[in-house]
Amino acid sequence: MGNVQRILAKEEPMATQPLPAPDVLSTLPRRIHSSCDFVQALMKLQRAAQLITSTLDLDALLDRVVNDIAAAIGCDGVEVAVWLRDPDSDEMVLHGIQGYSSNKKGTRAKIGRWGMVGHVASTGEMRYAQDVSVDPYYVACRPHTRSEVSVPLKIGGEVIGVLSVDHADLNAFSNDQLKVFEALAGHIAVAVENARLFRNERLERERMQSEADDARAVQLALFVKAVPLVPGFAFDTAWNPAGTVAGDWFDFIDLGDDRYGIVLADVSGKGMPAALLMSATRAILRSLVKVDPRPGPTLMHLNQTLMEDFPIGKFVTMIYAVLNAHTREITVASAGHLRPLLINGECSFLNVDTGMPLGLGSSSYPEYTISLKQGTQLLFYTDGITEAMNHAGEEFGAARLVEHFLRPEACVERLIEEVRRFGHGSEHADDATAVLIRSR
Numbered sequence: 001m002g003n004v005q006r007i008l009a010k011e012e013p014m015a016t017q018p019l020p021a022p023d024v025l026s027t028l029p030r031r032i033h034s035s036c037d038f039v040q041a042l043m044k045l046q047r048a049a050q051l052i053t054s055t056l057d058l059d060a061l062l063d064r065v066v067n068d069i070a071a072a073i074g075c076d077g078v079e080v081a082v083w084l085r086d087p088d089s090d091e092m093v094l095h096g097i098q099g100y101s102s103n104k105k106g107t108r109a110k111i112g113r114w115g116m117v118g119h120v121a122s123t124g125e126m127r128y129a130q131d132v133s134v135d136p137y138y139v140a141c142r143p144h145t146r147s148e149v150s151v152p153l154k155i156g157g158e159v160i161g162v163l164s165v166d167h168a169d170l171n172a173f174s175n176d177q178l179k180v181f182e183a184l185a186g187h188i189a190v191a192v193e194n195a196r197l198f199r200n201e202r203l204e205r206e207r208m209q210s211e212a213d214d215a216r217a218v219q220l221a222l223f224v225k226a227v228p229l230v231p232g233f234a235f236d237t238a239w240n241p242a243g244t245v246a247g248d249w250f251d252f253i254d255l256g257d258d259r260y261g262i263v264l265a266d267v268s269g270k271g272m273p274a275a276l277l278m279s280a281t282r283a284i285l286r287s288l289v290k291v292d293p294r295p296g297p298t299l300m301h302l303n304q305t306l307m308e309d310f311p312i313g314k315f316v317t318m319i320y321a322v323l324n325a326h327t328r329e330i331t332v333a334s335a336g337h338l339r340p341l342l343i344n345g346e347c348s349f350l351n352v353d354t355g356m357p358l359g360l361g362s363s364s365y366p367e368y369t370i371s372l373k374q375g376t377q378l379l380f381y382t383d384g385i386t387e388a389m390n391h392a393g394e395e396f397g398a399a400r401l402v403e404h405f406l407r408p409e410a411c412v413e414r415l416i417e418e419v420r421r422f423g424h425g426s427e428h429a430d431d432a433t434a435v436l437i438r439s440r
Contacts, residue, residue: 077168
């Protein structure tokens with residue numbers, strides 16, 4: 001028998017989630033039946049315990065539990081069932097069953113009021129009815145049952161379920177076998193709890209992903225609107241969020257009289273918080289330009305509003321420009337944003353005086369007006385482009401930005417692709433957005 005114990009000792013079950021599985025061997029009696037059949041059944045149950053703790057799908061787990069235990073016992077007169085406690089009621093619910101019974105999955109048992117299962121769920125103690133005909137708690141579910149054992153499944157001292165095994169023989173289980181069932185119950189409880197944790201985490205991830213997908217769809221709806229058709233001008237745009245949603249955004253606002261507001265902004269932070277602040281800032285800006293479309297006053301009024309509403313430490317950098325298509329002039333104001341790049345045969349960064357980022361403190365926002373002659377291009381971009389890092393920690397930088405737009409085939413989509421390739425393998429990805437104004 002020492003050989004059997006050595007074999008079993010090599011198969012100590014392990015939980016695949018944070019809860020540790022109990023050791024079947026530590027609960028076995030020191031003297032084991034000499035019956036070869038029992039030893040084989042014991043080894044099967046030990047292997048079953050090891051397998052069930054590696055299953056994270058709850059339905060598959062419980063089907064495996066009842067089938068493996070029934071197969072290990074190896075008798076046609078056996079029924080194995082696993083009941084789990086309904087957290088929203090005082091009932092046990094049948095989740096897994098192997099054998100012939102009037103009970104089906106979904107059957108409910110009142111805790112403390114129905115059968116041995118309800119009794120064990122209430123007391124937290126194993127109950128063995130050697131002869132069910134004289135047991136005060138047994139409720140007949142099939143005519144051939146003569147003995148039944150119900151074992152509580154516990155986590156942290158609380159009953160989360162019950163393992164029930166019926167047999168067609170009187171006093172069908174020895175004390176050693178009952179101890180094995182108790183040890184198995186510990187493994188089953190761990191496996192059930194792990195499967196539930198895994199399921200809950202998966203459902204939570206799915207819920208969060210669904211919400212993120214909805215938020216991304218809303219953002220895309222804001223950005224996929226056609227850019228304005230302005231005689232003498234064309235607009236190229238690119239929006240590349242680091243995650244599902246972004247704090248970067250651009251916008252075109254028809255101001256009337258051949259004037260168009262052009263916005264590029266970057267909210268501090270990433271993900272959903274930045275996306276929410278972006279949406280609020282965009283809405284406020286669109287309401288302010290109806291009062292005074294000039295870039296400087298618009299940014300000043302927007303800043304005053306955001307200082308009152310923004311959480312401490314959050315801010316927005318922004319370029320706001322008004323293009324007059326009739327005069328071919330563009331007036332630009334900056335709130336702590338990167339200097340626009342002027343492209344006209346050569347590249348140069350506009351020396352625009354900038355005010356403070358929006359939401360941080362009182363500031364004025366000087367305006368800068370230039371003429372966009374035919375063939376001139378003006379690029380607005382976020383720091384997710386110039387500050388993109390490669391795996392070595394090197395930034396994409398302003399020099400690479402200029403180099404890109406000195407090429408005849410330069411455009412913002414190719415720029416974003418180049419930035420992606422540059423930062424491949426880096427963990428410092430950020431939203432990257434660009435708007436290119438082409439004067440034709």
